[in-house]
Amino acid sequence: MTANLSYFPVGNGDMTLVQTEGGHKILIDMNIRAAADDPDDDTPDVASMLRGKLTRDGLGRLYVDALLLSHPDEDHCRGLQKHFHLGPPDKWSKSADKILIREMWSSPLVFRRASRHHVLCEDAKAFNAEARRRVRIFRETPWLVGNGDRILILGEDEDGKTDDLQEILIQLDEEFSRVNGKGDGTMNVRLLAPLPTDDDDDENLLSKNNSSTILRFSLAGGGIWDKCRFLTGGDAEVAIWEKLWNRHYWRADWLSYDVLLSPHHCSWHSLSYDSWSEEREAAEICMDARKALSQVRSGATIIASSNAIKDDDNDPPCVRAKEEYEEIVRDVAGAFKCVGEHPSEKSPGVMEFEIGAHGLRQKTALMGGPTILGSGLIGRQPLAHGQGGR
């Protein structure tokens, strides 16, 4: 199976499907807005787009092998309850036909109580409840855990709540190659964050954004190991990236990538402590954060999962961040791509990449039916018998 990456057009939000050569499908975040489910609305119907890329199991259930919620913000988990089956897998209903999550990848944040920094939307609460259900099953009957009950905790809980979960716990900086309880030799993932908080960390570091899970995937392509490295970090902001650089500068290869999902929808706040809208061109780059985000390999691509990027005060997406990322990829003949502008701002679609023997390659977008029909330049019609051939 060809490994590929798909970035869904969800506006300022994230929704990425990683498919490994070993055949596993890992969804990272979702932002399925109500308008996207409305057939009369032009918002891309990303739920259908996603479903079209999934397969059904022997019981007729569409499934993802793993779902990672990078952090519990609405633009990363919107639509979870509506489109994904939550609860015991034997309660899956054919009529509802929701997507089964074979394994959840969750940060230890699910054990944290709600607080000023930790106000959760309904979908995030549902995710937490489901994660706790799965942890409970693991604790009570670990031998009974199957598809739809599995969970992997990415990072230790600082209060010791994950101490008895070593079998389903991935430690910070650890590499792992398993999905849904099975090894996948075509994938290697390193857990780079969430980072432990220090006593002297300010409040900013306690925010949900900065609790984002940061993973660096190494994926095989064309049967060759490590053909594509994918760095993804939710909405982690500048302080986290700065910390990461200080932690790994001596082994910067851990941060290298062929494709980077620019943090927080191409936000300036991942690169700078200054406000773009207030300080504009005077805003300064945090060089350590920039270094953490610029370990490009040849031909690397940086993706903004955001609305179209304009030259204005908006942040995110921020035009100044875009310029910085373009600068980062320039030397390696790479590219900066915005999902909200692909293939056109008016009608964005899934941005897809294949991973082959020569690395990552964007799939060529073709002109679709509406454009052909709308062009007025000879529409589409069936070819009659007798034609064709040369």
Place this chain on the structure above:
Amino acid sequence: MSRSGPRNVVKRALALISGHPTVREVGRLITNDQTETVIADVTFEVNLPNEWRQRGESPSGVRLHEAVRFEFTRGFPMESPKLSLRYDFTRKVPHMMPWLIDGRPVPCIYDGDLRELLHQEGLAGILNQTALWLERAALGTLIDPAQGWEPVRRDSLQDVVVADSRQLQELVDRHGGRRFLRLDYLKFPSAEGTTVVHCWISSEKVPFNRRSIKKILRESPPNGDSQVRRGTSLALAVWPGKHSSGDPIVCDTYLPETVCDVGSLKDRAALYGCQTELLDGLNWLGTCLSGYSPAGPFTLALVILVRRPFNVIGSSNPIELCPYVVNVRPPDLFAEGEATAVRAAAHRHGISRDLLAQMAGRGAKAQGPRWTLLGAGSLGSKLALHLARSGNGPAVVLDRSLLAPHNAARHALVPDSGEMQIFWSGAKSSKLSSAISGLGQNAVPIQADAARIAMDGGQARRAWSKHTFAVVNATASLAVREALGASKAIPTRVVETSLFAAGRVGVITVEGPERNPSTTDLMAEYYAILRENPDLGSMVFDRGDGASRQSIGQGCGSLTMAMSDGRLSLFAAGISEYILAKLYQGLPVENGEILIGRLSEDGLGVTWCPREVPAATIVRARNGEAWHVHVHARAVSKIREEVARWPDVETGGVLMGRLSEVSRVAHVIDVLDAPDDSRRSRDEFVLGTKGLRQRVLEYSESVDWSLYCLGTWHSHPTSSGPSAKDRATAKAVALARLTPSIFLIATPTSFHAVTARTQSQTECPAI
């Protein structure tokens, strides 16, 4: 620039191009006011993998940003824009046109006419195909193993070599080799003043030596036309062998055609791994020609059979045929040595079963099933040719009659004009076989009466064998049907096809496994189905059903139906599609089958309704003559129901069906319930008479007496056969009928039968 600029339609086209997701920019326009031509260089962004982006191009030389020239002529949008690539774009990729536009390579972005793509998919379709072509050229995936190996394009070639590709491909073995084959050719001047050769390679192997070669090389003007030369000569086919490792030599290099002379031909053979074989063949030919007196030139065809890594597009074989033509001028082999011109020739398939099967959308079948056609009349001839045109013509055509002028109304064969009509008189079987041989297939003609053949085991061996897929009876002859039903010399199944009601109803019957139900069982079943569908029955059983004696000449007549050729063809087409499908899928594995086709009200179409017919229960009569009773499923089911209603006493009823005197079979199709005044007891069943006569009459009249009363049945509550009383009763009531009466005894586990025959009366026995 033009004063007025491009036409609006071109402006719109350019706007559409600009909007394509892979188009980076549309360059400055070059316009020509006189020719109304607009040229735009369109830069496409090619999605290269990360590893190649920094270098800016793929290993095959396709750049990250490729300019493609779009030339809109005055003919646009009727005509497609012309596409060309930069001057230095590599031509060493497949799907490249063999010509240039102003020195620019031309990509072959679509497997067909670009103008048709424009009208099918719009300009966006051309843009999409261009983007995909560039991407595949970059990735080296223009040849898609799933689609097949792209043969070297030879579109502009004038010389043509017709050859059965399968026969040539089958020459290729792992040892490598050469083969001389017979060549027939025509040479004629082209419009450009050059000489063009059209030649045909037969499968005939031609051994020759210094002496015999003179008999092979011949050329003369046909019919005194000095412009055209017709000749016979040789074709040399060569193929590669294996490496020293034992692996076959496979050429996976795609190179455009480069052969222009003998020298470059040898280089090409070396690329394909068969230079030794080529030189060996040419040397032998040269040796044999050295003693030849000056003559010629003669055309020599050369075919290099190239082993490719996977199947060639449109075939199920990895051997690509690369044909060339060259002149040989004895006593020299090549008059100008290595510089002698060699022309790449286009390969055209000979008409063959494989080609026809492929064109019919059926993969070529290595061993097409053999089938026998009985009846080469209008329906049979159409079936034979429909199936032959799909590569599945009959192996045997059997018909007893000669073609007559009235056959021209509907027969698939077409008479010659004028006085040549004298030839429209041969045996139908041989005329039809001849037409089938023109389609590259052999059909043995037998001019004989199918009924006699069927009843004569010795003769039958000429017409079919145990390997015959089916015997298709299109004779519309009741005698032939009876003979086929009775024949023990048919080791395969019979499929009958007939038309009724002046071409408003058609039927296909297919015998079941072991010929049960048989072709006569099925026709009896057909009558029962007609009874269940009174509107169909009224058409078929109408006395004026159209089958009437048609005058075909003074004193001559033919019992046939008057109907148009088109109407007959409506049915013939459906029947041949059915047979074609069965040839590939096999005949029904459990049951027989009846399909009834009905002409639509407007006469424009036919709807076919299939019905499975289970095997009949066959019971051998225990007395008298050797009759068999075939109890059909409908009758079995009704008898078992009735027995279940009266488990403790004997019960019974009346048997309906028909008799086949030839095969001595009573087909029990249906049963009528016993009259109310019947008496049932443990020891006997006495059939009543109340209302029975009327019911039997109504039944038979509804099917125009094709089904009638055959006798009676009754049950024995125990599994005992006919009692002495039964036999006595049979004998007694035998007086009642001309035809044999059937007494069927149903026990809980089986059936038994006795017959009785008399010469005196024609009534049903118990009535």
